[in-house]
Amino acid sequence: MTVILPEATLVVLTGPSGSGKTSLLRQMVGLIPAKGARRFLEGREYLPSDISRFRAEVLLLSCGAAMIAGTIWDNLTFVFGLKNRGDRCFDESRARELMEYLGLGYLRWSQRVRDLSLGERHRLALVRALLWDPKVLLADEPFTGLDPESYTRAFKLLSRQARRPGRASLCVIHEPVPKGVDILFRLESGGLKRIF
Numbered sequence: 001m002t003v004i005l006p007e008a009t010l011v012v013l014t015g016p017s018g019s020g021k022t023s024l025l026r027q028m029v030g031l032i033p034a035k036g037a038r039r040f041l042e043g044r045e046y047l048p049s050d051i052s053r054f055r056a057e058v059l060l061l062s063c064g065a066a067m068i069a070g071t072i073w074d075n076l077t078f079v080f081g082l083k084n085r086g087d088r089c090f091d092e093s094r095a096r097e098l099m100e101y102l103g104l105g106y107l108r109w110s111q112r113v114r115d116l117s118l119g120e121r122h123r124l125a126l127v128r129a130l131l132w133d134p135k136v137l138l139a140d141e142p143f144t145g146l147d148p149e150s151y152t153r154a155f156k157l158l159s160r161q162a163r164r165p166g167r168a169s170l171c172v173i174h175e176p177v178p179k180g181v182d183i184l185f186r187l188e189s190g191g192l193k194r195i196f
């Protein structure tokens, strides 16, 4: 199976529960083995020995919004301190702006993430991913637990990010798929099928 994400494109992957959407995303970033898998970004091949650099540019936003123990501040900033992550810097005013836009303006940096609701955690994880600004954002059901207003806003942010030059996004969403998607794939027992 070959998955190609064209630049400045929002690609959505849908399919029945258990069809393998999450597994596919995890294989793409090498979190689960995929025999013979080859990974290319902007024409360059990333070998398994260089997987951490690949993951810095092809970021997986996991379903369930994986967070580290600690505060909101810890969760937003820790990735910027990791090795092999390029020269990105944490932008606090942009973080505040995104939090406000996603309806999280009432939260304080010092609040513990363990006290947040699932919907708040999902929005926080999206803020973190957007601050990181990866070349490719793989988002696994990023809107789970969001109310309609938050869903619309989160989808708008994700679409905007995906369509920037030099960027792209592959987003797993359960049907119905919202309007404004560039490419839609469906994964089912017969394999990966392009719907449009």
Ligand SMILES: Nc1ncnc2c1ncn2[C@@H]1O[C@H](COP(=O)(O)OP(=O)(O)OP(=O)(O)O)[C@@H](O)[C@H]1O
Residues within 6 Å of the ligand: 015, 016, 017, 018, 019, 020, 021, 022, 023, 024
């Ligand atoms: N760690 C694992 N070990 C064993 N089997 C797994 C593991 N993770 C997933 N599976 C199995 O692989 C299949 C595909 O799971 P996957 O989570 O990729 O599906 P999905 O399409 O993302 O489902 P959903 O829409 O319910 O999230 C399922 O049958 C699942 O039980």
